[in-house]
Amino acid sequence: MTANHRNAGTTRPAAHRNRQHRSPEPMTSPAPSAAPVRARFAPFERLGLALVRLFDPPMRAVQRLVGVGRMPYVFLLPNALFFGVFVFLPIGINIVFSVTGGTALFPSQRPYVGGQQYAYLLDCGSYLEPATCREDHFWRGVANTLKFTIFQMIAMVLFSLAAALVLNRPIRGRGFFRAVFFFPVLLSPVVVALIWKWILQRDGLLNAVLTTAGGEKILFFVDPGWAMFWSVFVSVWAHMGFYTLILLAGLQAIPRDIYEAAEMDGTRPWRTLVRITLPLLWPNLLVVLVLVLIRSVQVFDEVFVLTGGGPGTATMMIVQYIYTTAFANQVQNFGLAAAASVLLGLVLFGLTLLQLYFTRRKAA
Amino acid sequence: MTKTMWALGCALALSLLGSTVAQAQTTLRMMWYSDGNEGEVMADLLKRFEDKNKDIKVVLDNAPFKAITETLPVQLASGQGPDIARITDMGGLAPFLLDLRPHLKDAATFEKNYGPFLEWMRVPGNTTAIPGYMTQLTVTGPFVNKTLFEQAGVPMPGPKATWEEWAKALKTVADKVKAPFPLALDRSGHRFFGLAVSQGAKVVDAKGEPAVVDEGFKRAAQLIVDWHKSGVMSKELWGSVSGAAYRGANEEFKNAQVVMYVSGSWQIAQFDKTVGDAFDWVAVPTPCGPANCSGMPGGAGLVGIKATKNPAEVARLLEWLASDEVVSEFYSRTLFVPGNLSVAKKGVAYPSAKPQAAAALKVFGEAVAAIDPAAYKIQGWTNSRIVFNAAISRIGQAVSGETTLDEAYKRIESDVAQQIAERAKKQ
Structure with missing residues (x-):
């Protein structure tokens, strides 16, 4: 019945009215079925109550001990401990590693070398030319990550903005398309990269299409330009849905009446986009921009699986450099890798501060 | 219905009892990688060894080759790791390998059969250690x-x-x-x-x-x-x-x-x-x-790891696996070039190989x-x-x-x- 109702309105205002009409319906309809639902969840409720009863006395005792005012810290403690052990402690250990040398695993057995690892990393003839650096792989990683970040950021923001704008229109099957765009976000990056690898390799799907159309096979992973292009493409494809979702939420927060006013004034669509939509979406766009930036500086798994960092070192990113230096090389150089991660960490820290700043400004 | 439940319960209790008895065994972990069928052959040989040596149980951990080259060195450096591992970078891992010599029944034969390759497994300067044997010469x-x-x-x-x-x-x-x-x-x-x-x-x-x-x-x-x-x-x-x-x-x-x-x-x-x-x-x-x-x-050696708690059992297993008869069966079934000098001299027959x-x-x-x-x-x-x-x-x-x-x-x-x-x- 509701379905008929929904299709009944042919003109937009009518549909609008319908929606308003219908809104109380869902609220009233669950009432008759509430009782069986409650019966179904009764065991859980009992379990919940039992848990509460179990934890209530000790928590009360704690409250008496520390006082009500300090209770929030008690609740923060488990999480703080967790973060301490798995985030702050490793950061500390990492810094210790970065000022030591040798191949021993335990810091206590590693000789102290001071800033030697950093000096080695930063020893360059010219920072613009990786080949002049002593550790050229690190700087190639930096250059590649920079290139990747710029291309990926532009493509990601443009495509997710376009997708969000389209998905915000009253198009047929909108819910379906929103789900489709979000779907790749749910996949593991390794799976995404493997799927695309199968599409792009010598005897892959894309080359099959190309040869069927009368073209020549292209070896995408042998050409540096193509390898970088597909790394960016796959990354955008995989993560676009997430940013589309953020922008979509931002678009829906823009009050309708502004558009209606613009419509009454006979504003052209392009002008509406540039003068109304984009300025009002700007705080969200900034957040997306910074998030994309942070994610792309950290990129590793999907590119590593897709191209292996090749050809040569054309798609080797900083994180891959760190991984290779610490674990894949014959001499596992933890010190140098730790120094490189500290440098990368500093960059990410700066970007995160930027993101916090924008988020806070948006909230204000 | 209740009868079967009882029977099941008894079976469960018995098996629990059985496993506590089995706890008296020594368990050895062997880290292994395979290019071909050698994992299956090794599993088969281990079963035979366990039948003869009821006090030792060997768990064969099949790992990808990348784990041998990247993860195992970190494990060993931290003092962890399996009791036995099949490795190719023998020189690099030499400091972590167990010297089987004091635990071997017949160290002289072992040395005679694997002599030139033992040098690959020793830290520079050491001329006596016997860390393991060659599962294959390549x-x-x-x-x-x-x-x-x-x-x-x-x-x-x-x-x-x-x-x-x-x-x-x-x-x-x-x-x-x-x-x-x-x-x-x-x-x-x-x-x-x-x-x-x-x-x-x-x-x-x-x-x-x-x-x-x-x-x-x-x-x-x-x-x-x-x-x-x-x-x-x-x-x-x-x-x-x-x-x-x-x-x-x-x-x-x-x-x-x-x-x-x-x-x-x-x-x-x-x-x-x-x-x-x-x-x-x-x-x-x-x-x-x-x-x-x-x-x-080149080749892959099966070696004992220094950090093991059961060096004598490790040596017993490796000596058995490295013995002429067992190892030549292994080479023969895996189509490997022998890394045992006396077996190589006698020649290995490969009956399972196609022409x-x-x-x-x-x-x-x-x-x-x-x-x-x-x-x-x-x-x-x-x-x-x-x-x-x-x-x-x-x-x-x-x-x-x-x-x-x-x-x-x-x-x-x-x-x-x-x-x-x-x-x-x-x-």
């Missing part, structure tokens, strides 16, 4: 798709043909039959040195110091780069991943896209299974260079005899893997056109020097 060498040669109507170069002669023939064949890979060489430093040794590369000088980039090395690197330019080699192997990442051409060879695949004797069992008689594949003697016609030796695999085994057996002393020296040197990795990583860059060979040579030397220096830093 030698690099080429496999040829003879069917493609026949289809192209090109005669195959003879046993003493040079690398250049082979390259020319391979290109002609590939052009005629439209195979995308005339010559495929594993993207691996060890395989590169299979070529470089024949060109006269020595890697180490008389004093034991690294002297990597010599005339022979340069000749080999130049050949690789030229072959990629002229289309004898496809960039897909050497030019498509970065660093020291390994890349083989097994799939491509199996799909008859490769005319000659330079890999090694460990591939025989796999090709016997995957290629079978889909086409005529043969192993041929390693092509010759100005210095010799040698490939690179093509048997022929290939014969060729590789002869190739072992042709290994140049320089190749043994390179393989046995503690820092050889540093050199292998630096070479593959930098020549890979040159192949992809990112650097010149001259630049690559300088980088190889500085990479090797830096890593050896880092390894030497001790507290």
Whole structure:
């Protein structure tokens, strides 16, 4: 019945009215079925109550001990401990590693070398030319990550903005398309990269299409330009849905009446986009921009699986450099890798501060 | 219904009781990787060992080769790890290996059978340790798709043909039959040195110091780069991943896209299974260079780990596995070239091998005899893997056109020097 109702309105205002009409319906309809639902969840409720009863006395005792005012810290403690052990402690250990040398695993057995690892990393003839650096792989990683970040950021923001704008229109099957765009976000990056690898390799799907159309096979992973292009493409494809979702939420927060006013004034669509939509979406766009930036500086798994960092070192990113230096090389150089991660960490820290700043400004 | 429940309950109680009794056993963990069917054969042998030695239980942990090369060293450095492991970087892991000698019943026989290879497993300066035995001796060498040669109507170069002669023939064949890979060489430093040794590369000088980039090395690197330019080699192997990442051409060879695949004797069992008689594949003697016609030796050792809590049991198991009778059954069923001298002298029969695999085994057996002393020296040197990795990583860059060979040579030397220096830093 509701379905008929929904299709009944042919003109937009009518549909609008319908929606308003219908809104109380869902609220009233669950009432008759509430009782069986409650019966179904009764065991859980009992379990919940039992848990509460179990934890209530000790928590009360704690409250008496520390006082009500300090209770929030008690609740923060488990999480703080967790973060301490798995985030702050490793950061500390990492810094210790970065000022030591040798191949021993335990810091206590590693000789102290001071800033030697950093000096080695930063020893360059010219920072613009990786080949002049002593550790050229690190700087190639930096250059590649920079290139990747710029291309990926532009493509990601443009495509997710376009997708969000389209998905915000009253198009047929909108819910379906929103789900489709979000779907790749749910996949593991390794799976995404493997799927695309199968599409792009010598005897892959894309080359099959190309040869069927009368073209020549292209070896995408042998050409540096193509390898970088597909790394960016796959990354955008995989993560676009997430940013589309953020922008979509931002678009829906823009009050309708502004558009209606613009419509009454006979504003052209392009002008509406540039003068109304984009300025009002700007705080969200900034957040997306910074998030994309942070994610792309950290990129590793999907590119590593897709191209292996090749050809040569054309798609080797900083994180891959760190991984290779610490674990894949014959001499596992933890010190140098730790120094490189500290440098990368500093960059990410700066970007995160930027993101916090924008988020806070948006909230204000 | 209740009866069955009772029966089930009793069975459960009994099995729990049984397992507590079994707790009295010593459990040994063996970390293992497989190229072919050797994991199954080892599992079979272990079962037999457990039947004879009720007090020992062996858990076989099958791991990918990457875990052996990347994860195991970290585990060992932290004092953890399995009791026994199958490894290829014996020199690099030597400090973590258990000396079985005090626990062996007959150390003299063990030493006699595995003598030259034990040196690969010892820390420099040590001349007595017996860390384990060789599950296989390997030698690099080429496999040829003879069917493609026949289809192209090109005669195959003879046993003493040079690398250049082979390259020319391979290109002609590939052009005629439209195979995308005339010559495929594993993207691996060890395989590169299979070529470089024949060109006269020595890697180490008389004093034991690294002297990597010599005339022979340069000749080999130049050949690789030229072959990629002229289309004898496809960039897909050497030019498509970065660093020291390994890349083989097994799939491509199996799909008859490769005319000659330079890999090694460990591939025989796999090709016997995957290629079978889909086409005529043969192993041929390693092509010759100005210095010799040698490939690179190598192999995998099954070694005890120093951190084990049960050194006596580890020694008992390894001594049994390394005994002539058991190990020759292992070599025979896995189609491996024997790494036990007395077994090698007697010869191993390979009844399960198809005619093509048997022929290939014969060729590789002869190739072992042709290994140049320089190749043994390179393989046995503690820092050889540093050199292998630096070479593959930098020549890979040159192949992809990112650097010149001259630049690559300088980088190889500085990479090797830096890593050896880092390894030497001790507290």
